[in-house]
Amino acid sequence: MAETLRLNFKYYEQDGLSRIGHLNTWKRRIMTPVIWFGLSVIENYNFQYEALTVNEVECFLCNAYDLLFQDKNGERKKLVRNLSEKIALKCDSGGFQTMTRNVKISVDQVYSLQCELGCDLAVQLDFPLNPLANKEANKKRIYQTLKNLERIIEINEKLSILPVIHGYDKDTLNFAIKGVIDILGEDPPAIGIGSLVPLLMTSKGAGKVGGKKKVIDTLIYLRQKLPDTFLHVFGAGGTMAYLIIFCGADSFDFTGWIQKAGHGVIQLPGISDRFISNRKKRKALNRKEMETFLECVCPACRSNKIADFKGRSERARLLRAIHNIYVYQTEIWRIRRFIREGCFREFVFSRLKNSVWKSLLKYADRQLVNLGVYSSKCEKIDNFIKDKNVEL
Numbered sequence: 349m350a351e352t353l354r355l356n357f358k359y360y361e362q363d364g365l366s367r368i369g370h371l372n373t374w375k376r377r378i379m380t381p382v383i384w385f386g387l388s389v390i391e392n393y394n395f396q397y398e399a400l401t402v403n404e405v406e407c408f409l410c411n412a413y414d415l416l417f418q419d420k421n422g423e424r425k426k427l428v429r430n431l432s433e434k435i436a437l438k439c440d441s442g443g444f445q446t447m448t449r450n451v452k453i454s455v456d457q458v459y460s461l462q463c464e465l466g467c468d469l470a471v472q473l474d475f476p477l478n479p480l481a482n483k484e485a486n487k488k489r490i491y492q493t494l495k496n497l498e499r500i501i502e503i504n505e506k507l508s509i510l511p512v513i514h515g516y517d518k519d520t521l522n523f524a525i526k527g528v529i530d531i532l533g534e535d536p537p538a539i540g541i542g543s544l545v546p547l548l549m550t551s552k553g554a555g556k557v558g559g560k561k562k563v564i565d566t567l568i569y570l571r572q573k574l575p576d577t578f579l580h581v582f583g584a585g586g587t588m589a590y591l592i593i594f595c596g597a598d599s600f601d602f603t604g605w606i607q608k609a610g611h612g613v614i615q616l617p618g619i620s621d622r623f624i625s626n627r628k629k630r631k632a633l634n635r636k637e638m639e640t641f642l643e644c645v646c647p648a649c650r651s652n653k654i655a656d657f658k659g660r661s662e663r664a665r666l667l668r669a670i671h672n673i674y675v676y677q678t679e680i681w682r683i684r685r686f687i688r689e690g691c692f693r694e695f696v697f698s699r700l701k702n703s704v705w706k707s708l709l710k711y712a713d714r715q716l717v718n719l720g721v722y723s724s725k726c727e728k729i730d731n732f733i734k735d736k737n738v739e740l
């Protein structure tokens with residue numbers, strides 16, 4: 349076990365850049381690829397506890413900023429404690445929230461909360477970059493983030509620490525990675541990449557730094573630069589998850605499930621947000637999607653009518669949340685199977701064939717072909733699937 353961070357990572361199956369592995373923390377072994385479900389300030393204790401536990405979710409995350417500044421009656425801290433008895437917990441620092449809300453928080457403060465919770469993975473307090481700021485200003489933030497890494501290692505006695513890096517270009521990424529290696533004295537066994545969320549918001553992303561393609565480029569670059577390192581992507585769940593795993597990520601967060609369920613969204617594998625019925629500009633499930641929904645055997649669908657999923661009542665919101673979590677958790681189990689069988693590339697194309705992400709997938713695939721990760725362009729997916737006799 350790497351002494352400084354008290355964790356290690358080993359992958360034992362690889363397909364393209366995607367792989368299956370084990371992250372060993374001080375507390376337990378976590379299988380990858382892995383999805384971490386975020387908690388929310390919107391729904392209450394019982395709602396979140398039930399939605400996560402009935403689904404046998406493997407991992408969840410909380411946020412130190414939330415627990416220190418927003419959780420006035422301590423309800424969420426109790427939720428975190430009780431969930432973490434069954435489910436692996438990552439405690440994010442809340443660096444992003446403290447910066448945007450101009451709140452001062454120290455490494456020691458965050459670390460002491462992480463110790464109190466006994467989280468599986470403690471995220472180092474970091475300073476996310478601003479895509480619109482100049483390079484020098486962003487380098488200053490990276491320097492502060494590195495200082496924090498030094499400090500948490502100095503005070504850490506028992507937790508597994510996930511170092512965080514940021515960067516929108518190779519220069520900045522290299523600067524951040526070199527800083528981490530200098531502190532650890534070796535390649536990091538695990539790393540989290542932040543600051544990518546603004547790039548995902550629009551097709552062009554934020555200003556000069558580029559949009560979604562930049563996320564693809566960054567992940568492929570990191571995967572090659574640190575081939576043995578566990579790579580976590582902060583905040584990139586949903587349909588993007590297929591793409592980031594395709595580009596070599598081992599781990600990602602999914603924090604939008606409560607808001608989506610609240611808004612009436614029903615999720616299905618590889619299909620973006622749908623609603624049960626057409627209203628205003630909402631896109632309803634079409635006939636084929638409704639069939640897929642009817643086939644669902646999640647804990648909510650098993651014993652409820654489709655009509656029960658409609659409306660704004662707490663029960664309807666909870667059923668939608670349970671269903672949506674099930675879709676994402678079981679999809680991770682499926683993704684591991686396809687990686688193990690060596691046909692993850694075909695699986696991703698199949699999942700995203702009608703998705704708005706398809707052109708981005710083609711871009712990612714082209715990069716991987718150019719790098720020699722795959723030998724040919726993925727034009728004959730249907731034939732390949734027939735050859736392998738794989739049902740998707």
Ligand SMILES: [Zn+2]
Binds near residue numbers: 645674
């Ligand atoms: Zn369901």
